[in-house]
Amino acid sequence: MTSTDTPLVRVLEADGTFAPSPASERYLPLIDALTDAELEQFYRDMVAIRAIDTQATNLQRQGQLALWPPSRGQEAAQVGSAHAARRQDTIFPSYREHAVTRIRGVDPVDIIKLMRGVSHGGWDPTDPKNGNTRLYTLVLASQTLHAAGFGMGLTFDGRTGTGDPERDEAVVVYYGDGASSQGDVHEAMVFAASYGAPVLFFLQNNHWAISVPVSTQSKVPLVGRGAGYGIPSVRVDGNDVLASYAVSRMLLDEARAGGGPRAIEAVTYRMGAHTTSDDPTKYRGSDEEQSWAQRDPIARMRAYLLSRGASEEFFTAADAEAAAAAEDLRARTVELSAPGPAAIFDHVYSEPHPLMAEQKAWLADYEASFEGGAL
Amino acid sequence: MSIETMPFSKALNAGLRKAMEDDSRVLLMGEDIGRLGGVFRVTEGLQKDFGTRRVLDTPLAESGIVGSAIGLAMAGFRPVCEIQFDGFVWPAFDQITSQLAKVTNRHAGALSMPVVIRIPYGGHIGAVEHHQESPEAYFTHTPGLRVVSPSTPNDAYWMIQEAISSNDPVIFMEPKSRYWPKGEVELEASALPLHASRIVRRGTDVTLVGHGAMVTTLLQAAALAESEGTSCEVVDVRSLSPVDYGPILDSVRSTGRMVYAQEAQGFTSLGSEIAATVMERAFYALEAPVLRVSGFDTPFPPAKLEGVYLPDADRILEAVDRSLAY
Numbered sequence: 238m239t240s241t242d243t244p245l246v247r248v249l250e251a252d253g254t255f256a257p258s259p260a261s262e263r264y265l266p267l268i269d270a271l272t273d274a275e276l277e278q279f280y281r282d283m284v285a286i287r288a289i290d291t292q293a294t295n296l297q298r299q300g301q302l303a304l305w306p307p308s309r310g311q312e313a314a315q316v317g318s319a320h321a322a323r324r325q326d327t328i329f330p331s332y333r334e335h336a337v338t339r340i341r342g343v344d345p346v347d348i349i350k351l352m353r354g355v356s357h358g359g360w361d362p363t364d365p366k367n368g369n370t371r372l373y374t375l376v377l378a379s380q381t382l383h384a385a386g387f388g389m390g391l392t393f394d395g396r397t398g399t400g401d402p403e404r405d406e407a408v409v410v411y412y413g414d415g416a417s418s419q420g421d422v423h424e425a426m427v428f429a430a431s432y433g434a435p436v437l438f439f440l441q442n443n444h445w446a447i448s449v450p451v452s453t454q455s456k457v458p459l460v461g462r463g464a465g466y467g468i469p470s471v472r473v474d475g476n477d478v479l480a481s482y483a484v485s486r487m488l489l490d491e492a493r494a495g496g497g498p499r500a501i502e503a504v505t506y507r508m509g510a511h512t513t514s515d516d517p518t519k520y521r522g523s524d525e526e527q528s529w530a531q532r533d534p535i536a537r538m539r540a541y542l543l544s545r546g547a548s549e550e551f552f553t554a555a556d557a558e559a560a561a562a563a564e565d566l567r568a569r570t571v572e573l574s575a576p577g578p579a580a581i582f583d584h585v586y587s588e589p590h591p592l593m594a595e596q597k598a599w600l601a602d603y604e605a606s607f608e609g610g611a612l
Numbered sequence: 613m614s615i616e617t618m619p620f621s622k623a624l625n626a627g628l629r630k631a632m633e634d635d636s637r638v639l640l641m642g643e644d645i646g647r648l649g650g651v652f653r654v655t656e657g658l659q660k661d662f663g664t665r666r667v668l669d670t671p672l673a674e675s676g677i678v679g680s681a682i683g684l685a686m687a688g689f690r691p692v693c694e695i696q697f698d699g700f701v702w703p704a705f706d707q708i709t710s711q712l713a714k715v716t717n718r719h720a721g722a723l724s725m726p727v728v729i730r731i732p733y734g735g736h737i738g739a740v741e742h743h744q745e746s747p748e749a750y751f752t753h754t755p756g757l758r759v760v761s762p763s764t765p766n767d768a769y770w771m772i773q774e775a776i777s778s779n780d781p782v783i784f785m786e787p788k789s790r791y792w793p794k795g796e797v798e799l800e801a802s803a804l805p806l807h808a809s810r811i812v813r814r815g816t817d818v819t820l821v822g823h824g825a826m827v828t829t830l831l832q833a834a835a836l837a838e839s840e841g842t843s844c845e846v847v848d849v850r851s852l853s854p855v856d857y858g859p860i861l862d863s864v865r866s867t868g869r870m871v872y873a874q875e876a877q878g879f880t881s882l883g884s885e886i887a888a889t890v891m892e893r894a895f896y897a898l899e900a901p902v903l904r905v906s907g908f909d910t911p912f913p914p915a916k917l918e919g920v921y922l923p924d925a926d927r928i929l930e931a932v933d934r935s936l937a938y
Contacts, residue, residue, distance in 0.1 A: 357714070361722040371686070372718055376710050382676060383711070386683020393639075393665050394687070421707075424676030431671055584721035585755050587779040591807075591854050 243458045245504070246484050247474035251532045253540025260471075264483035271479075277547065279320065279478045280538050281555045283312040286336040287535060288559035289345050290509075292566050293335075293352070297513040301570055302352045308335045310476075310508030313534030314441050316340065317481025318503070321489055322409050323402070327369040329384040329410040331377070333441075337411065341368030345562075346569045348373070355575045377412070378419035381438065384410035385425040388434030388498070397435045398495030405493040407435040409485070415446025417462070418454045426466040426498065435492040437485065438468070438500040441475060443507035448520040460502035468498045475503030476534040479541075506532070578604070614799040621791040623765035624654050626799075627772035628692065632662055635690060638776055641668040641677055642694030642730075651696055652732060652791055674704035681727050682711055690726045692776060698733040699742025705750070712781045713756030724779040728772075733761075734825050734875045735922050736789035738915040745912050746824075746876035751783040752853040752885070759852040760806060761785035763827040765795035767804075767850065774806035782806075785852070787825035807851040809859045815845035818932050819863040821886065822873040823849040826923065830873055833928035842932060852882055860886065861894050868899035869935040873923050878906030900938035903931045 244260035290308050297305040315336035347359040358372045374380035388408045391397040397405045429436045444451050463470030473484045488499035506529040510517050582597040632638045646669035649656030659667035670677050681691035695701045715725045735744035751759045758780050762768040775782040820830040827848045834844035845863045864870045872883035887902040905923045913921050
């Protein structure tokens with residue numbers, strides 16, 4: 238099956254026209270049920286995260302961050318799926334899910350802690366304010382197995398599959414087209430399928446794994462992989478926030494109802510660099526970038542909202558809200574300082590460990606030995 | 613006092629059973645551990661008694677076993693994973709070293725990782741490639757992991773329970789050549805904490821130190837040395853990370869000589885680390901350099917040659933003689 242004859246769920250054309258594709262029919266009731274306020278929230282979230290993402294990229298350029306992986310272009314895939322998840326669900330992100338984490342309640346400055354080099358994590362996934370959002374994972378696809386295991390645990394504990402969608406739990410795990418080649422994705426799908434774990438495998442196909450095109454990862458659409466595991470899988474236009482929302486919502490609810498794992502390939506595009514250390518001009522042409530710029534997910538939703546009668550005031554307010562969020566991020570980023578040197582020993586183990594105690598004491602003595610005290 | 617005599621593998625089985633009875637969050641997972649009871653029968657009967665939700669015959673994928681165990685631990689379980697053989701742990705190496713070992717640190721302590729990984733290891737069983745290796749140094753070199761290796765049925769029974777109750781990940785190295793010999797198991801009270809080394813034979817001339825199956829070989833060497841008039845003290849390290857140096861240093865300070873024996877290849881090994889530390893901390897007590905007797909720095913050879921590779925009592929005694937000659 239080629240890319241062109243694989244069914245694709247899309248309800249908004251690139252110009253914002255509401256024109257559901259044949260594959261989207263079963264999802265339309267979920268879209269019809271969305272209120273104006275919800276639609277506007279989708280838009281506000283996309284605009285806000287783009288502003289935050291742009292700010293973070295600038296902060297890196299100005300030496301405030303070690304690295305930043307831009308999410309530009311992937312806002313619809315992320316915002317739609319994040320709003321599809323229910324309060325009780327658990328999210329395993331990769332490392333570019335800035336919109337997802339923010340919608341779940343994670344403060345973007347907590348992501349900055351990781352990228353600024355003051356923490357390997359940044360937030361506490363067990364703190365309710367973070368919406369069951371696990372930490373970013375930098376080794377590609379490792380988190381897919383953690384998601385599968387977590388989902389197995391939900392099944393073993395009867396925390397899912399009871400038939401009550403308000404309480405039954407499910408898991409969303411994010412990964413990309415590059416990560417899809419990792420063996421851990423294969424093993425995660427095997428385990429999730431074998432134990433009927435309520436896991437939604439959400440693949441953002443952004444077309445580039447740093448410099449390697451998706452055609453190197455797979456000669457056929459990645460959505461086809463799920464069938465090999467018996468995992469129902471759907472291909473969705475990842476730049477259409479409504480399609481992303483509706484398909485994620487339905488598949489997650491099928492998983493939580495006891496249907497076992499589900500998979501989505503969200504076809505999107507990484508409009509920016511892989512990270513701030515990357516130079517896309519070395520491997521892709523401006524024609525391609527231009528063609529995807531025509532399919533910008535934010536412009537698409539803006540046009541749709543305009544067609545529904547959204548006011549100029551709404552868009553102005555959304556932009557102002559986004560600018561304020563970005564400015565707030567900048568202010569708090571430059572205030573972030575590294576923890577004291579002794580912190581490196583503090584959480585290597587959960588229980589006391591003689592080597593940690595010994596080396597921590599040695600470091601303190603060593604630092605105290607310098608004139609004027611600590612380094 | 614309730615004492616029973618049983619093989620090491622049965623003692624492990626009894627320890628696992630006790631841990632599962634004591635804590636309903638403990639579950640076992642691995643290849644062939646349920647219906648079959650494991651290729652070494654360590655988990656025999658446990659699936660029948662605890663069910664398939666607590667004793668999981670997993671798909672055949674080691675990274676999957678450890679990676680999903682991490683997720684299960686995040687969901688509040690205490691998974692005990694069995695890796696079928698030492699040489700099969702490598703597909704899980706990334707999940708063990710980059711994930712399991714670092715989860716607590718990455719979460720600044722907000723999350724603990726009570727996961728045990730049982731690995732049958734070492735030679736002496738005449739098996740094919742990948743079935744006789746001693747990979748412990750890869751794990752002792754990894755911050756965030758604890759690594760232990762019992763050498764007797766009693767330690768097997770208690771240490772597996774202590775490992776399971778630890779809130780840190782524990783790599784539990786089982787010396788597979790010791791699975792069958794029997795020993796006394798004291799079922800009521802553990803004599804030692806998990807991370808303690810122990811003097812298992814008293815002597816005055818040379819301190820012999822080792823872990824796992826090598827403790828038996830060291831005791832054989834000590835018996836032979838005694839018949840030749842040399843008195844050897846033997847220390848079982850038990851905990852490979854962290855190492856409890858107290859009994860080792862006490863012994864070396866009294867004998868002035870030390871030989872470390874291990875099946876693993878010697879280069880950057882546990883024996884190297886312990887030898888260096890003993891020389892740093894007991895330098896003035898030493899009459900001779902600390903010597904090491906190890907597997908050679910080659911791949912583990914085909915089974916017909918394992919006797920050449922694995923240190924035996926004679927190779928240990930050769931090192932004892934060299935130590936005494938200083």
